[in-house]
Amino acid sequence: MLVLNHTNAELLTFFLTGIPGLRASQVWISIPFCLLYAVALSGNSMILLVVLREQSLHEPMYYFLSMLSATDLSLSLCTLSTTLGVFWFEAREISLNACIAQMFFLHGFTFMESGVLLDMAFDRFVAICDPLRYNSILTNARIAQIGVSVLIRNVAVMLPVVLFVKRLSFCSTLVLSHSYCYHVDLIQLSCTDNRINSILGLFALFSTTGFDCPCILLSYILIIRSVLSIASSEERQKAFNTCISHISAVAIFYIPLISLSLVHRYGHSAPPFVHTIMANVFLLTPPVLNPIIYSVKTKQIRKAIIKILIQKQCQI
Secondary structure, eight states: OOEEOGGGGGGOEEEOOOSTTOGGGHHHHHHHHHHHHHHHHHHHHHHHHHHHHOGGGOSHHHHHHHHHHHHHHHHHHHHHHHHHHHHHHOOOEEEHHHHHHHHHHHHHHHHHHHHHHHHHHHHHHHHHHSGGGHHHHSOHHHHHHHHHHHHHHHHHHHHHHHHHHHTOOEESOOBOSSSSOOHHHHHTTBSSOOHHHHHHHHHHHHTTHHHHHHHHHHHHHHHHHHHHTOSOHHHHHHHHHTTHHHHHHHHHHHHHHHHHHHHHHHOTTSOHHHHHHHHHHHHHHHHHHHHHHHHHHOHHHHHHHHHHHHHHHHHO
16 A cells, blocks of 8 residues: 655645535535535625624624634634635646645634633623623733634644644545544644644644633523523523523534534435535524524614615715
8 A cells, every 4th residue: 555654745645525426416415515614704704894893882792702703713714715615627637735724724724713602601690790891801901812812722732733734644545525624634634653643633623622612611600690690580591691692603503513523423324425515504603693593683783784685876
């Protein structure tokens, strides 16, 4: 068996996979994927635009929302070219360096989304549990520090993962299971011992989403305890309503993530296309649904979008 080491990485070519068993129908299957990408890109771009343009939205809650939209936008762009390239043009070849770069940004922005959701949970916690100090705690400088710290954390956990992938040697079988480069998928093609890579991947996962999820849960336990102490039922309902959009964003991120993990771990007997569809659902669900949820459930965002659309109609 031919073994290719990291010294000739520029010569390595991997082959991406569309949807196994449905290759003849990939062009038709690409239509809903294309629509989902279009919704994700346009929706998150609109959120960023309204937060940037509307002075009334220059508040901590909407700054964190713009971080979420920027992350979702970047996450969609990470896989757009390879996914649609495979579906439309059978462009399956990708070099090792390009594959590692895509893997770095794909996992990095996924972890970034988890971190931003934690930041938004902290925002809701302060707004409900300590409203009088909300503006003094979440200053513009502190929000910027929080965003930079999440970014540094993701780069710090992903750099060792990338560096150790570069040290692997690969066999002649270089067919990946998805239409993008996924860390677990890539290291499984290695001919050498990949235990360190697996450990680093698990460490990256547990130090990001594995840390963020319990913290989000804890913040909502404290929020619920604080809200239940409010005497007025109308005020309790108002407080809970401010959290609905964020709770929905948390659910549409973590439920597909957990489902995908369970399918990979226990769904060995499932057809290969099930794994592929689940992986694409996990990547596309948050970028597609987050802007829709915040546009529908957040009155200020909805009014700002309508205002911009009316202004554009008047200019026409």
